[in-house]
Amino acid sequence: MKEFIEFIAKHLVDNPDTVQLEESTPDEKTIELTLKVGAEDVGKVIGKQGKTAQAMRTLLTAIAAKEGKRAILKILD
Template identity: 35%
Template sequence: MPETVDIDGLVTYLVTSLVDRPEDVRIQKRDSERGVVYEVATNPEDTGKVIGRQGRVIKAMRTLVRAAASLTGSDATVEVLD
């Protein structure tokens, strides 16, 4: 089991890999009662790439982030901002 998990880096890598304009990606991390929430803002033209058809991409991203966070005993999710 890894000692540390870089969830911040994972979210950044996943989002910037999907978009055409990675320099426009903004990720804010906030704590909530349910765990950590990563709020992702992209260029409006790239938002659809992060969400995917019928939300498949964002669902897969949430699954990966939640699994990585569970290794540290915490919970995390990803939200896409308009």
């Protein structure tokens, strides 16, 4: 799951070296991913009207559901 989101983010941004993804588990059924990118690349990851971010969250939710978990994606600059 983490590798998949990291792969997508690195291919969206101009500077893939600045992409950092941290994973935490608030409880056993929830996975929280925090995506950090450079300030100049935040718009590329979020997309117009948040559609790119929403698509990433939808894919993440589908992957997590297969494992019987809930996933949360936070995007920071």
